[in-house]
Amino acid sequence: MLDGFLSRPCVAYFSMEIALRNEIPTYAGGLGVLAGDTLRSAADLALPLVGVTLVSRAGYFRQEIDSLGGQLERHVTWEPQRWAQALDAKVAVRIEDKPVWVNAWLYVIESRLGGRAPVLLLDTDLPENRPEDREITHYLYGGDDAYRLKQEMVLGFGGVRILRALGFEISAYHMNEGHSALLGVELMRRFAYPADDVRPGESLYDLPRVRDLCRFTTHTPVEAGHDRFPYGLVKRLFASSVYGYNDHQVPKPGEPGTEHGPIEFGALTALAGDESLNMTRLALNVSDFVNGVAKRHAELSAKMYPGYQVRAITNGVHPFTWSAPSFRELYDRCIPGWCHEPELLLRVHGIPDADILAAHDKAKQALVGKVQALTGVALDPQAATLCFARRMTAYKRPEMLFTDIERLKAIARQHPLQIVLAGKAHPHDEEGKRLIVRLHEHARELAGAVRVVYLPDHDLDLALLLVSGADIWLNTPLPPLEASGTSGMKAAFNGVPSLSVLDGWWVEGCIEGVTGWAIEDAATLYGKLEQVVLPRYYESSDGRHGWVRIMKSVIGTNAAYFNSHRMMRRYATEAYLR
Secondary structure: OOOOOOOOOEEEEEOOOOOOEOOEOOOOOHHHHHHHHHHHHHHHOOOOEEEEEEOOOOEOOEEEEOOOOOEEEEOOOOOHHHHOEEEEEEEEEEEOOEEEEEEEEEEEEEOOOOOEEEEEEEEOOOOOOOHHHHOOOOEOOOOOHHHHHHHHHHHHHHHHHHHHHHOOOEEEEEEEOHHHOHHHHHHHHHOEOOHHHOOOOOOOEOHHHHHHHEEEEOOOOOHHHOOEEEHHHHHHHHHHHEEOOOOOOOOOOOOOOOOOOOEEHHHHHHHHOOOEEEHHHHHHHOOOEEEEOOHHHHHHHHHHOOOOOOEEOOOOEOOOOOOOHHHHHHHHHHOOOOOOOHHHHHHHHHOOHHHHHHHHHHHHHHHHHHHHHHHOOOOOOOOEEEEEEOOOOHHHOOOHHHOOHHHHHHHHHHOOEEEEEEOOOOOOOHHHHHHHHHHHHHHHHOOOOOEEEEEOOOOHHHHHHHHHHOOEEEEOOOOOOOOOOOHHHHHHOOOOOEEEEOOOOHHHHOOEOOOEEEEOOHHHHHHHHHHHHHHHHHOOOOOOHHHHHHHHHHHHHHHOOOEHHHHHHHHHHHHHOO
């Protein structure tokens, strides 16, 4: 099953979530979708990457919306054996002084260009484990701190061990966010010096060797996005895997899960912080390459973590995955090779305007049909359609568009406008859930003046319909909390311009009036819509050539650059081959 994957050194790409396909709910949002695009591009480019994540048998959740706009969470399970193959390696991770056995499923990402990328899905649902331990890998981002730390122990400790057991030769470990930072602790244990060789005051571990192997991508400037665990909990779960915490006896390795022996507590706090186990701080300290996911985010991260060099490799999205079928066919016909070299999309200006409009009309009709099927609402295929779809949380500010209902009605009287919304709130984010209810209230306030629909269960398939069927893509985060954002990049592959706050990737992607428009607040949002965007959309004096020029600029400027092929080529040359 692993034939061909073990013949050369590879990079181990660790991520708590990876979006593999719509039927496999091992992702919650942007982090997982980016991870999936990363591995899809690795397959396209024949880069030697192996993904490591949790099997998340019970996944995230499926979203339903009640009559008042309340989010209902429906947990669904998936069967790994339907999509993946069980591997015959098994390792133990010691949790609360008991071995928790971990095996892995193999899912292979197959590229239409002929490449392949393996993904290991770690699983503790084994008969050898206690009932509570069998559920460690069930729920993505579920449970309390203890459950989350157990998951991160399985990912970090177990992931490194399973790779070794399977025979992978790892040239670098790439941590996609801090959830997998314990892999650095596992490597410290592996590269510990013999106790007799260490002089008083010297490190017990070959940290330069560990750092030489580790790369870290930080994704969020939002404080809640960084995992922290109290050391009392760490002591309880690590148990004999850590020493020096109110004791002076070094336990001897030998039982399953101890492998290279315990970690010294002082060494752990020196790397992860004195007050709590800060996974981001740990990842920073065990990596010799740290990057943010956009230029502005790297600058912000460097201020958040003084003393660390934070580079910038701006995110990108997978070209084939995020192009609607009609645009794939168009690019295949007019720009051969675009899937392997998306920079060739610079040639889009040679495609006839009518062909661009025809491809967009097909994508828009697909969205109109989906809206009708899900909500019963018949959208007007000729009306300007503004879409907003992302995780529903306060800093995304989904209500900005509805700040002044009467102003929005007045704009729509001049220029017909319809709005399509989608997005899940985290089950524990009560404010996010209230936002969804209020968006439905705004939709009712606008009834008769502006069609507003909210589509339930935002997933990979629905996301493609939205980013390709929209005429205008809206993004309204509170700066500087948008680390990157990628939905506007996906829209770009379908010629859809963004109307967005200048944060994240849009700082780099916005050329005013060419690839879209920048906004600051509700006033500038309404002003741009009323005076610039909608008049340009409905302009008929030039036969819509002005709007198509914008669509082509979006494709030839933003899609040609903000793609995961460019991102992975930069990772390969700047991070992996260091």
